Amino acid sequence: MDFTGFEVRKCPPTVTYIPNFITSEEEQRILSHIERTPKPRWTQLLNRRLVNYGGVPHPNGMIAEEIPEWLQSYVDKVNNLGIFESQKANHVLVNEYLPGQGILPHTDGPLFYPIISTISCGSHTVLEFAKREGAGDDPETKDSDTPPAREVIFKLLLEPRSLLILKDSLYSEYLHSIAETNEDVLCDRIANYDLCENTYKIGDHLPRRSPRISLTIRNVPKTSKMKLKFC
Ligand SMILES: O=C(O)CCC(=O)C(=O)O
Incomplete structure (x- = not known):
């Protein structure tokens, strides 16, 4: 796919933003699968909850697990764009x-x-x-409750x-x-207004009225198969 029309130009390289990548029906299907995810599958953190599909990334290699069919179709849709190059x-x-x-x-680090x-x-x-200040500059993975304030250089409306x-x-x-707020006030540091599906004005207040589900789809290069030892 040619991404030229979807590249966000008012920020450092490289951001691609594609509005309406999935349809409303696909979105509803995803939301209803997520709603039915059994509670023990979730990892509850202080400020969000998460589920890993495909395995849990680990420096020694991710023990690969099959991604459920309903989710694999969206992984395929992204893979078909060819964004992961040979991966x-x-x-x-x-x-x-x-x-x-x-x-x-945080940054996503070396496992991906x-x-x-x-x-x-x-x-x-x-x-x-x-801007990242150096190795280890990653409050999300640290114990500290009060990460040092950093200047926000730009923002993206998703x-x-x-x-x-x-x-x-x-x-x-x-x-x-992502700021912990119930409402986003749009400002001039948002770099992708021109690519958004809807039209916004600086100063608009956008309440977060419902939960947001994000599917972060990545490649983990180092994987291993489960080894079972029988004594
Ligand atoms: O929810 C998102 O869009 C970002 C998620 C993220 O940055 C992460 O899980 O590392």
Whole structure:
């Protein structure tokens, strides 16, 4: 696919934003599958809950698990864009954010092929980007409750049904985060207004009225098969 028309130009390289990547029916199907996910499958964190599909990434290699068919169809849809170059996505992280929840500034780190693709469902959100200051500069993975404040350089408005692709310097040199708020006030640092499905004005208040489900679809290069030892 030719992404030229979908590249966000008012920010560092490289962001691709595709509105309406999935239909409303597909979005509803995803939301109803997520709603039926058994409680023990979820990992509850302080500010969101998540489910890993495809395995749990680990420095020694992810023990690969089959991705359920309903979810694999969206992985295929992303793989068919050819964004992972010679690789294919083999992992999906499902995050659920209730209104008021978010994620601390972080990078996705070395366990993934350095390309992130995210399908958003339910509520919109605003993803914020700050410059990374050095190795270990990743509050999301630290114990600290009060990460140092960083200047937000730019933001992206992620509408439901959109696909976001982050790579290059945006993967390695910038932290991304989502503020813990019930309402986003749109400002001039949002870089993708021109690519959005809807028309917005600076100063608009967008309440987060419902949960947001994100499917973060990535490639984990190092995988292993489960070894069973019988004594
Ligand atoms: O929900 C999102 O869009 C971002 C998720 C994220 O950054 C992560 O899980 O590492």
